[in-house]
Amino acid sequence: MLDALTLTLGVAALALAGWCGFAAYRDQPTKDWHFIGMAVVTLLALAQLVVGIVRLAQGGEPDEGGVIFVAYLVGAFCAVPAAGFLSLTERTKWGSVTVAAGAVVLAVLEVRLTDIWGGTGA
Amino acid sequence: MPESAATGSAPGTADGAAAAPDRRLVKGPGLLLVWLYGVMVVGAVSRSIYQISTEFDRAPLAYALSAVAALVYAFITYSLVRGGEAARKAALVCCAGELAGVLLVGAWTLVRPEAFPDATVWSDFGMGYLFIPVILPVTGMLWLRRRR
Numbered sequence: 001m002l003d004a005l006t007l008t009l010g011v012a013a014l015a016l017a018g019w020c021g022f023a024a025y026r027d028q029p030t031k032d033w034h035f036i037g038m039a040v041v042t043l044l045a046l047a048q049l050v051v052g053i054v055r056l057a058q059g060g061e062p063d064e065g066g067v068i069f070v071a072y073l074v075g076a077f078c079a080v081p082a083a084g085f086l087s088l089t090e091r092t093k094w095g096s097v098t099v100a101a102g103a104v105v106l107a108v109l110e111v112r113l114t115d116i117w118g119g120t121g122a
Numbered sequence: 123m124p125e126s127a128a129t130g131s132a133p134g135t136a137d138g139a140a141a142a143p144d145r146r147l148v149k150g151p152g153l154l155l156v157w158l159y160g161v162m163v164v165g166a167v168s169r170s171i172y173q174i175s176t177e178f179d180r181a182p183l184a185y186a187l188s189a190v191a192a193l194v195y196a197f198i199t200y201s202l203v204r205g206g207e208a209a210r211k212a213a214l215v216c217c218a219g220e221l222a223g224v225l226l227v228g229a230w231t232l233v234r235p236e237a238f239p240d241a242t243v244w245s246d247f248g249m250g251y252l253f254i255p256v257i258l259p260v261t262g263m264l265w266l267r268r269r270r
Contacts, residue, residue, distance in 0.1 A: 067172065068172065071168055071172070075164065075165075075168075079161075082157075082160075083157060086153055086156075086157055087153075089148075089153070090148075090149065090150070090153045092150060094149075094150045094151055094152075094153050094154055095153065097154050098153050098154045098157045101154060101157060101158065102157065105161055108252070
């Protein structure tokens, strides 16, 4: 079910945001453990991308259209890795802040994705 | 960013990079800034392309304004990544223009909602984007002034 995955991803993204925010609060850059966390969140986003496309292929009809739906899925998949790569170039707490911001962006995208898919659930 | 790889170039190329002061704008808080601007670019550009190509007639004014916003965001992001004094000044001017745009369009959508059948990026001072459109230019200008 797409809803369960979206909820899991949203919660995981917020947890990652909190974790990296805490690292920034302690004046630390992103470390290996943070990158493992980012990888987990990214894998979830990849799973969501695949499930979303499969649902579309099965004839599911998002309320706001398939193009927007796929665009948001791709955006959600890219958000955390992009922020992660940026944090590799900035080995200070600001790298951690950026990853936290990226995770918040992902959580917001998840909320939008549930809107876009719509309440009927096909 | 790419510059860091170029500094290790062979002697004799006479780039003079070693003596130059650090003009990078993407460092420290600047990284967060460039990330948020990057997100706005992706959001505004893809939204504009989709709306203008599929349903431009529904709200031409709103979609045209969104496209302008997308261009401004793209230019500021490019300037931040490029770095240097000229880019810093250009970005500063664009941030001021961006703030003026957000305030103007934000007020416009509140006073004359009938002119906007659909929202723009800057509608209601960027409420649909968690007010990031109105916060970003202010923090951007503060950061760019500090890097002088």
